[in-house]
Amino acid sequence: MQLKKSKSVRKMLAVATTSLLTGVAHSANSGAADNDWEMDSSVLYYSEADRVTVIEPVVSLRKDMGDEHFLNLRFVLDSLTGASANGAIKTGSAQTFTTPSGNSTYTTAANQTPLDPTFHDTRVAINAEWEMPLNKTTKAIFGANISKEFDYQSLGVSANFSWDFNNRNTTLTAGAAINADSINPVGGVPTGLTPMSASKATTGADDSKTVTDLLIGVTQVINRTTLMQLNLNIGSDSGYMTDPYKILTVLGGAPDTYLYENRPDSRARQALYWKTVMGFDEDVLNLSYRYYWDDWDVSSHTIEAKYRFSLGEKHYLQPEVRYYVQDKANFYHYNLVDGAIPTYASADYRLADLKTTTLAFKYGIDLDKDSELAVRIGQMNQTSNGDAPFEDVDATFVQLNYRMTF
Amino acid sequence: MSFNVKQEDGFWRGEFQSMASPCELLIETDEESLAYSLTKLAFEEASRIEQKFSRYRQDNIIYKINTSHGKKISVDEETALLLDYADQCFHMSDGFFDVTSGVLREAWKFDCSDNVPGRNKVKAILPRVGWQKVSWNKPNFSMPEGMEIDLGGIGKEYAVDRTAMLTRAHTDNSVLINYGGDLYATKAKNDGNGWLIGIEKPNLKSNQVKNKNKQRKSVKEFQLKQGGIATSGDVYRYLLKDGIRYSHILDPHTGWPIKDAPHSITVVAESCIEAGILATLGMLNGKSAKRFLKAQDIKFWIN
Numbered sequence: 001m002q003l004k005k006s007k008s009v010r011k012m013l014a015v016a017t018t019s020l021l022t023g024v025a026h027s028a029n030s031g032a033a034d035n036d037w038e039m040d041s042s043v044l045y046y047s048e049a050d051r052v053t054v055i056e057p058v059v060s061l062r063k064d065m066g067d068e069h070f071l072n073l074r075f076v077l078d079s080l081t082g083a084s085a086n087g088a089i090k091t092g093s094a095q096t097f098t099t100p101s102g103n104s105t106y107t108t109a110a111n112q113t114p115l116d117p118t119f120h121d122t123r124v125a126i127n128a129e130w131e132m133p134l135n136k137t138t139k140a141i142f143g144a145n146i147s148k149e150f151d152y153q154s155l156g157v158s159a160n161f162s163w164d165f166n167n168r169n170t171t172l173t174a175g176a177a178i179n180a181d182s183i184n185p186v187g188g189v190p191t192g193l194t195p196m197s198a199s200k201a202t203t204g205a206d207d208s209k210t211v212t213d214l215l216i217g218v219t220q221v222i223n224r225t226t227l228m229q230l231n232l233n234i235g236s237d238s239g240y241m242t243d244p245y246k247i248l249t250v251l252g253g254a255p256d257t258y259l260y261e262n263r264p265d266s267r268a269r270q271a272l273y274w275k276t277v278m279g280f281d282e283d284v285l286n287l288s289y290r291y292y293w294d295d296w297d298v299s300s301h302t303i304e305a306k307y308r309f310s311l312g313e314k315h316y317l318q319p320e321v322r323y324y325v326q327d328k329a330n331f332y333h334y335n336l337v338d339g340a341i342p343t344y345a346s347a348d349y350r351l352a353d354l355k356t357t358t359l360a361f362k363y364g365i366d367l368d369k370d371s372e373l374a375v376r377i378g379q380m381n382q383t384s385n386g387d388a389p390f391e392d393v394d395a396t397f398v399q400l401n402y403r404m405t406f
Numbered sequence: 407m408s409f410n411v412k413q414e415d416g417f418w419r420g421e422f423q424s425m426a427s428p429c430e431l432l433i434e435t436d437e438e439s440l441a442y443s444l445t446k447l448a449f450e451e452a453s454r455i456e457q458k459f460s461r462y463r464q465d466n467i468i469y470k471i472n473t474s475h476g477k478k479i480s481v482d483e484e485t486a487l488l489l490d491y492a493d494q495c496f497h498m499s500d501g502f503f504d505v506t507s508g509v510l511r512e513a514w515k516f517d518c519s520d521n522v523p524g525r526n527k528v529k530a531i532l533p534r535v536g537w538q539k540v541s542w543n544k545p546n547f548s549m550p551e552g553m554e555i556d557l558g559g560i561g562k563e564y565a566v567d568r569t570a571m572l573t574r575a576h577t578d579n580s581v582l583i584n585y586g587g588d589l590y591a592t593k594a595k596n597d598g599n600g601w602l603i604g605i606e607k608p609n610l611k612s613n614q615v616k617n618k619n620k621q622r623k624s625v626k627e628f629q630l631k632q633g634g635i636a637t638s639g640d641v642y643r644y645l646l647k648d649g650i651r652y653s654h655i656l657d658p659h660t661g662w663p664i665k666d667a668p669h670s671i672t673v674v675a676e677s678c679i680e681a682g683i684l685a686t687l688g689m690l691n692g693k694s695a696k697r698f699l700k701a702q703d704i705k706f707w708i709n
Contacts, residue, residue: 009498009687010680010702016494017680021567023487068544136543167494224676313575 011223012167018224036405038062046397051115052082068139070131076147078123083115085390087246087347088258089335090114095256100186100245102198113391116245123149137164145179154181160215173217173231182208185244192262193341196247200260209239217273225279235269248347253338261346263331269294282310298351300326314366320378324356325385334388349393353386360397371404409449411441420445424452425460425562427586431573434580434595444576448569452585455565459488461508461556471547471555478541478548486544488557488564495560495683496537502690503683504537504658506549508556513661516654520647528661535658563636563682566590570634570678582630583678589635590678600629605672605707626707634678638685639670639709655689666693674705 039061046054061073086097088108096107099118108114125147133139143158160175183189188202217231242263250257275288286306293299304322311317329351331344360378367373375398382393409422418441420431431448433441461468467485481489495503513523513531540549549555557564562585570590573581582601583590591601605626628635638655645652653667671688675681684702691698699706 010675010684010704012494012498013680013683014676016491016498017567017677020487020491020564020679021571021677023483067546133543167497 012169014224015169015221016167036064038403038405040401040403042399042401044397044399046395048082048393048395050083051393052080052084052119055079068131068133070129072127072129072131072143074125074127076123076125076127078121078125078149080119080121080123082119083117084119085349086114086116087261088114088249089347091249097247097258098196098198098200102187102200119245121149121151123147123152125154134161137168138162141175143177151185152181152183154179156180156211169221171219173215173219175213175215177211177213177215179211180208181211181239182206183240183244189240190244190260192242193259193345196258196260207240209237209241212236227277229273229275231271231273233269233271233273235267235271237267237269239265241265241267243346243348246346246348248333248345249335250338250341251335257338259336259341259345261348262344263346264296264344267294267296284308296351297330298326298328300324316364318362318364320358320360320362320376322356322358322360324358326352326354328353328386328388332388334390349382349384349388349390352384352388352390354382355385356380356382364401370406371402374401374403375399376401409445411438411445413438413441420448422449422452424449425456425565425585427562429585430583431569432582432584432601433577435577440577440579444573444581447572447576448583451569451572452565455561455568458484459557459561459564461554461558468555468557471549474548476548476551478546480545481547482545488560489542489547490544491560492555492557493537493542499687499690501536501538501659502657503559503686504535505555505557505559506537506540506553507535507656507658508558509534509552509554510656510658510661514645514654514656514663516644516652518644518646520645522645522647522652532661535661559686560679560682562586563588563634563677563679566634566678587637588678588682589630591630591632594631600631603628603630603635606670607709628674628705630674633674633676634681635672635674636678636682636685637670637672638682638689639668653689655686657690664690664692668695668708670709671695671699672707673699 039059041059042057044054044056046056056076056078059075063071065071088095088097090111090113093110094107095114096105097114097116098105106117125145127143127145129141129143131139131141139162141160145154145156147154156177156179158175158177160173162171162173164171184206187200188205189207191201191203194201213233213235215231215233217229219227219229222228242261244260246261247258248261250259269292271290271292273288273290275286278285284307286308288304290302302322302324304320306318306320308316308318329346331342331346332351333345333347335347336345358378358380360376362374362376364372364374378397380395380397384390409420411418411420416434418433418435418438420433420441422429422445429448429452431445433444435441457463458466459468460466461472463469467481471479492505509531510528513527515521534550534552539553540547566583566585566588567590569583570592573583574592580595581592589603594600605628607626644654652663655664655667656662657664667689671685673681673685673688675684684699684704688695688699688706688708696708699708
């Protein structure tokens with residue numbers, strides 16, 4: 001016998017042995033019989049100081065249908081209340097704005113960031129996936145999703161394929177998704193860069209956009225404790241991407257002039273994502289980096305690290321840190337100047353030069369062999385990273401998570 | 407069948423018989439209760455694995471598969487993991503490690519005699535050998551009528567590793583597991599040393615082999631702190647005809663013994679099952695055994 005791959009045998013064997021031994025340990029511990037339902041549920045409470053509060057319950061269900069077929073269902077309910085920056089800048093005097101419906105007004109005091117207090121919404125989303133093997137080493141996941149809020153609907157389908165090779169040490173993934181969204185803003189779709197008023201100019205009662213995504217990725221088992229993943233996402237959006245409720249302040253002309261924002265009707269996006277998971281005895285390190293860029297000239301870097309400390313057999317503590325830095329869109333303006341109104345403009349601070357720092361801790365406990373409870377508490381700070389002097393957004397969040405098999 | 411424990415100098419020894427081998431645990435402790443509970447745990451796990459995967463029984467999944475007559479059998483998660491493992495070992499060894507090669511025993515009886523089978527007899531069995539002929543699509547397994555699988559080549563080592571995992575979950579003390587010469591040490595002893603393992607050099611003159619218990623002697627001593635040790639060998643299992651010694655390591659492609667295989671190979675690896683597979687693959691490499699093992703960058707002994 002002359003093993004062609006003699007050099008790499010030990011490595012491949014080590015990986016195979018890990019899945020053999022840990023797989024058995026897992027099944028022996030979980031005791032989960034075939035065809036059980038797995039449920040993962042959580043409630044997120046997210047609150048920005050003086051601004052938006054979100055309560056978001058999520059329930060995910062997974063059912064083994066036998067023969068490696070799985071049904072995955074996910075239900076999300078988002079409830080949003082509070083005030084959101086409308087895009088206008090704070091000034092030395094009180095400012096009065098028309099609500100989107102045109103039926104009323106709200107006033108912001110001098111030297112306060114104008115916030116739209118009518119901001120509230122509830123979103124319901126349902127996602128269903130069917131996971132099936134195509135043969136021994138390839139599998140497909142077909143999905144469909146629908147979501148609804150009072151002024152927004154989204155419908156989407158997706159298909160993902162993965163192929164294991166190199167003794168299942170390497171997985172190639174390719175997928176595509178398309179979403180068709182429609183928006184019917186309160187008071188109609190405002191014509192971009194026209195003045196905010198009770199009788200605003202509109203282009204109609206509703207508008208739509210299409211979001212297309214392609215993904216290719218590779219996951220590689222490096223050794224018995226390390227796994228690496230690299231994904232490339234290419235996206236293309238077309239249609240109405242403007243926020244119909246956001247405005248910009250125009251300086252240098254008549255006082256208190258506000259124009260509805262206007263964004264390009266196409267966007268080409270790319271994102272490169274790299275992730276490594278490393279095990280150290282009982283502990284796990286999760287490191288990831290994402291680079292995003294698009295033809296609005298927005299580019300961003302995201303670095304995230306999580307370390308899971310095992311505290312005995314049943315408890316763990318996981319500190320998490322995330323840092324996000326973004327370069328602004330080429331049509332972002334803190335405010336506009338009279339006489340120099342561009343074709344596209346938005347004062348949405350989420351398109352500005354900004355950085356976000358998030359710190360969180362997660363504590364988990366195995367209640368019994370089939371259920372786990374975890375709580376995650378964190379703090380986020382979003383701040384300007386350029387000339388635009390918008391106010392920091394500070395948020396606190398608490399997430400409760402409960403996972404069980406039944 | 408049962409087990410017993412006894413105290414020795416600095417450790418407790420638990421003993422039982424399983425998988426047709428003497429099995430023992432050496433436990434660094436003064437406590438009889440710990441020795442008792444660990445040995446009980448080990449005895450139950452070894453017995454469970456023997457019952458579940460022995461090909462000599464008629465009440466287990468292996469029997470069910472081997473008497474399936476080409477029909478599809480749905481297997482449990484643990485069996486699935488072992489079949490996945492067998493599948494991966496088959497592929498990484500270019501088809502030399504094959505759990506379907508057991509039917510070749512119908513032609514080969516390695517009893518130190520000169521009973522070498524005829525070419526036609528071996529040839530007639532070969533169509534029933536070859537993992538590539540089975541259909542394994544978890545959890546469903548099927549194979550052509552007449553084929554058999556035998557996980558005996560990894561069963562004892564698997565039992566050692568499983569016992570080690572259970573032991574670790576039960577105690578932080580150092581434990582050496584020894585199932586018929588396949589070993590695993592969970593950690594270094596309190597004084598920082600490993601367990602002293604004697605690596606035998608077999609005496610190969612046939613007239614002395616018959617008196618094998620007397621002739622066994624350790625020639626190499628090795629301190630095993632953590633990890634597995636396994637040996638693959640044909641010291642007492644071979645055929646001798648016309649001056650040619652036929653090793654019991656069979657090439658599943660030809661149905662004939664591997665030429666010029668060493669008499670035995672002992673390997674140290676992170677787990678016992680890895681040590682066992684690497685030792686077997688070493689044997690399957692015949693006279694290039696040493697080159698193969700060197701390329702793996704592991705501790706090994708060839709005799």
